[in-house]
Amino acid sequence: MSDSPLLEVRGLTKVFPVRHGGRRKELRALDGIDLDLRRGETLGLVGESGCGKSTLARTLMMLERADAGQIRFDGVDPLALRGADLLSFRRRVQMVFQDPFASLNSRMTAGEIVSEPWRTHRSMYRTSRDRAARVAELLELVGLRRGDAGKYPQEFSGGQRQRLGIARALALDPDVIICDEPVSALDLSVQAQVLNLLNELQQQLGVAYLFISHDLSVVRHVADRVVVMYLGRIVEEGGTEPTFERPLHPYSGALLSAAPSLDHSRRREQIILSGEIPSPLSPPSGCRFRTRCWRATDECATSVPPVAVDAADGSHTAECFHPLQAEDQRLAVSAS
């Protein structure tokens, strides 16, 4: 396995033109995103709702058109692909959606849903017998019964539907699956089952996940590495353990402290963020987080923050003038 990442994202930017108070404005949903995803790993993406996580997923899936920046998948730029090449890129990157109810067409049977991708990728399973066999295999792979192929989505429970969504994503044997909040709509007990399933599949199939979630405990459970997103930018990035143990960015620290903990023995001391999330229509100058940051100084407003590196782990970095020190880190982590 080569060292070069499977998916490389550089400077990805997505701008939505909007009308605000009668005036045309730009909503910068993604503002220069850099991201690497290696083969077979799980990259967790965390952030509050509205920070651009879903937009990133949709842009990577080419459901939205990127306005600037590059994507490289296995060395090629999918944005430049057309026709059959584009189709084969599509085959290798798949997605699991947040809402297992809305992402499945209620008028199609489970079998039809799982085999739907092959109706576009006609070369994959040519005969109906092949397809039926593969559908049964996939259903069993995700923990459903092969007899379920004839059922309609509404006859399944939420967790089962999400398994169906995963089976559909697997139908094309992808290298990468982008999971956009795949368990947030499910009950806690079911969440664990689905997460375990994802883990098992990764081990079995070697597929890489970009795992998007606002739930830190979930991310910590599944991810090898984590990126933290705030207002369309990635503010911190690193291995899961270093990042969760020693958050550098004040925002990450705040997130961690706010996350519910199952361990009640620890002292709960939250860092309460002041102020509202700024509108992405007019993001703050300099560091985006400064308006809510208790460590902000004048320089945060004037220039873009530099990259701060974790002393213990060189691959753990954050964009901040005033990264958290050991004392603060302990505070945040103890809360989680």
Add this chain to the structure above:
Amino acid sequence: MFSRTQSRTSRGVAVGAAVVSLSLTVSACSVANSDSAGTTAGGDVVRIVLPQEPPTLEPCDANLTSTGVVVRSNITEPLVERDPTSGELEPLLATEWEQTEPDTWTFTLREGVTFSDGTPFDAEAAAHSIDRAVNGTFGCNVEGYVFGDTELEVDAVDATHLTVTTPEPDPILPLRLSFIEIVPASASGTEKVREPVGTGPYKIEEWQAGTKLTLAANESYWGDAPAFPTAEYQWREEGTVRAAMITNGEADVATGLAPEDGLGDAGVDYPNNETTAVRATGTYAPLDDIRVRHAINYAIDRGSIVDSLFDGYAEVASQLVPDGVVGHNPDLEPWPYDPEKARSLIAEAEADGVPTDTEIRLISRTGLFPKVEETVEVVQKALEDVGLNVSIEMLDTAGSVQYQSRPYPEDTGPYLMLVQHGNQAGDAAFSVDQYMLSDGAQSTFGTDEFDAQIEAAGKEQDEGRQQAYADVFADEPDTIGQFAYIAHMTGILGLSEQVSYEPNSATGDEMRLAEMTPAG
């Protein structure tokens, strides 16, 4: 059980009802702002319902049925008028007339007549009326109908004498002038007037466009005051509705009814001078073959049409004009119904190479007369049965007019027209010139000899004229055979118990309110 919400529901309904009554109130103001005095059957109003609203009351368009029926002899009057029963010309605004030169007629006008606006009637007004109708440039309908291209020279000799000079001697000029309604000298000579002023027994009181037209007696009328001081016209397209208005007491006189409109005893029938006929075009095969045209004549069962379809309210026709018109030939027999003969004639023509299987269009006009659709269907079926290939085309007025008169559209293929011809003037010349001359406005056939015969007839007078035209009608079928006559029609008038009125052959075109009186 649902008491709590009952009030909600009823409030909703109340709001709805309020909106309804609001819009009703609004409408009562704008649509029906007239008082309803006229709608109650009283002794002083006669209420008439027509098939359609007159588009205009312009007197020079009075030969259009929908205009004339209101205007003629009610609002305006001509110099002379033709008695529809006797056929004689009677003095009206002119008391005397004579042919002072071969090409000039002199009229002596009635004195002491004023228009309803107070201006006196004199030779100048008469001259202006004739001049504006005949020589005007604004497309007077009556001009084409009675004068064709003829230019008249009209002079007011003095206040009561008028001379009219024609390029060629015209023995029936007074009859032609009976179509020209007299308007004041102030009437526009360059455009049509919508609400005219006249010398008639009535004047226009109010015209609520689309709804109602009210006439009131003209106090300055020179003759006897009419029995009804007020007359109201309304219009309804459906015959059944017109009939129902009589039954329901909403109208006193209804025109243009059919036997099935269910009027019973309130229906009065009268011969209306209209003749229905199938006219063939001679320019295309197979209709250019006289055997085919004769076959058409044999194929139509006129007796059944009259008896069953028209419920006997018609008379089988043997010629273009009915009895009572100068030139009608009482000796002519209708074509016998003989489908066998028709088939053999067609076979004969086919043997000679005539393409008898070419599709022939049978064209007519919707609403031409009650049951026109049924008549067309009967004729079509009859022709199919003897071996012709006939398709039906019912057109609106504008559509059918182009097929009916010159210049005909090009590349039409063979077609038959079911026409209804009304001779309002009572002289065969008005029919024959149009329908039988080889360049007649509604003719596609003719020979030079036959044209000469017609033209000679037109120069005759009195007995000779009658005989000459009778010969024309007798000779046409064998020499030309352009027509298959079907029936002389009968009009049905609805009459309420409040009004007594004796319809005559001119009623459809000229319904004189002055002849209507309160019943018994």
Add this chain to the structure above:
Amino acid sequence: MLTFLRKRATTSLLPLVAVLLGVFLLARMTGDPAALYLPENATEAQKETFRTANGLDLPVWQQLLDYLGGVVRLDFGTSLRTGEPAAEMALRAFPATLQLALTTMVLAVVISIVIGSYAAYRPNSLADRLASFMSMTAASVPDFWLAITGVWIFAVMLGVLPTSGVDASMLSWVLPIATLLFRPAGVLTQVVRGAMVSALSAPYVRLARSKGADSRRVVTDHALRNAAAPALTVAGDLAVGLVNGAVVVESIFGWPGIGKLMIDSILQRDFAVLQAAVLLTAVTIFVLNVVIDLCYALLDARVRDKALV
């Protein structure tokens, strides 16, 4: 709101011009009015005079330019038939149709909501089935047949209503409105019923019911509001369709409205009047559509508010 209206007005301008163009060109394809307005044996010279006088001799594009130039100055031409200004005739006939249509639509909405929601409240009951059957039947009877049957029964046989015409008494409104009412009321009842049945089975309504909310109140507050959107769409289409019914009803009952005016001006090749009438109708329909869109927005907002509570 204002921007919405302004945007609608500007985007509607082009379709209006298209309507005008369409009716202008189509009308001119129906034939030469000269043959109709001149006597049967008019000479070609006379026809030429007529055409020149009425501008019909010019090439069509020039006629069109002249006409559009007039429209900009609010001059819609003159009627060939009556010599009156065409716009005046159209405006005079318009209120009659508008009142007829408005009253009909209000009644249709009221009737359909009452019957439709009652039927939906007890689905598959006898009353529901009866209501469905009656509304389907009502929607499929030819209007002219209804009109004439109505005249026959109520005016001739029973003598309780006038046959036709417009007079001061309200009674003359009964038959025309009843005739027009059948189809929209029938269709709308079915739509309301259908939408109400699904709204009543929606989770939040069932929730409200299970929480012991008064059932009638559930019907009026929740279900009806949700049923309003589909009903509104259909009601709009039906209101537009009333112009068709008006053509028939107005000619039978002698109602001086715009439907009759339009059909008469087609028959009489009275182009200017036809154009003015169609344009007026088109503008009205556009206004109606805007109103419907506004209603949607309003409904949407209220539905959203409800959902948030």
Add this chain to the structure above:
Amino acid sequence: MWRMLWRDKPATVAALVLTLLVLVAVFGPMLIGDEANAQDLTRASRAPLEVDGWLYVLGTDQLGRSVLARLVVAARTTLSVAVPAVLISLVVGSLIGMWAGYHRGWRETVAMRVADVILSFPSLLMAVVVLYVFSPSARNIVLVLALTRIPIYLRTARAESAELASRLFVDAARTFGAKSSAIILRHVFPIVLPTLLTVATLEFCFVMLAESSLSFLGIGIQPPDVSWGLMVSQGRTYLQTAWWLSFFPGLAIVVATVSATVLAAWARLATDPGQRWRLTLPRRQRRRAVPAPMEEVR
């Protein structure tokens, strides 16, 4: 499927009526088509059962033809006008509507404005003008009626497909690289179809009535062809003297539309996996079941 139909008695009756109607329209004219045009003025306008013979059970018309035979022949004409007119406008309107709604943007704007233009011509009037310009043949009537009704489907299809285009399962299909035409076919069309079919049955009724109104104005189906609309129109003047002339064809129109509507309502349920269960319940339970559908009991 058949069993589901059988459970719903009104739908069964409706299906039988429509089947019978189609059979009559297809084979009827072969059997008694000649009678429909056999005029005999001596037996004109006879009431039902007045003349002996089964052909005359519904009476004769004003030209002595069998009303029954004419109804049969008219069934074919009526269906061959109404069905193609509805189908053409359904297909064209839905395709454009789904396409416009799925893609949004300028495609949607153009399609909607064109629909506005067509809609703001009163459709009957448009038909009248067009049929004066081009002759009122059956084919032209079909085309005109189809054209004027396209916006109805277009707007319905657009609204639903615009809503569907933002659904996640459509996004999912896009992530496979499915073409927009395939997505419309697979995900939009099946969901929009029941609504469109319901609209189409209402339109079926409208088209028959419009054809009838055209006959009333004299430019509908031209004799000697005959349609139900033409029969109602021709018979209207005989309402007082021969009610059966317009009553029976009118009844035929009502029966045909009511049947079509009932069957469409059934088909709407039957094609929706989420609603289908309702049809499998016996009637009495169904009534209770409607306000509390099972799908919510997850």
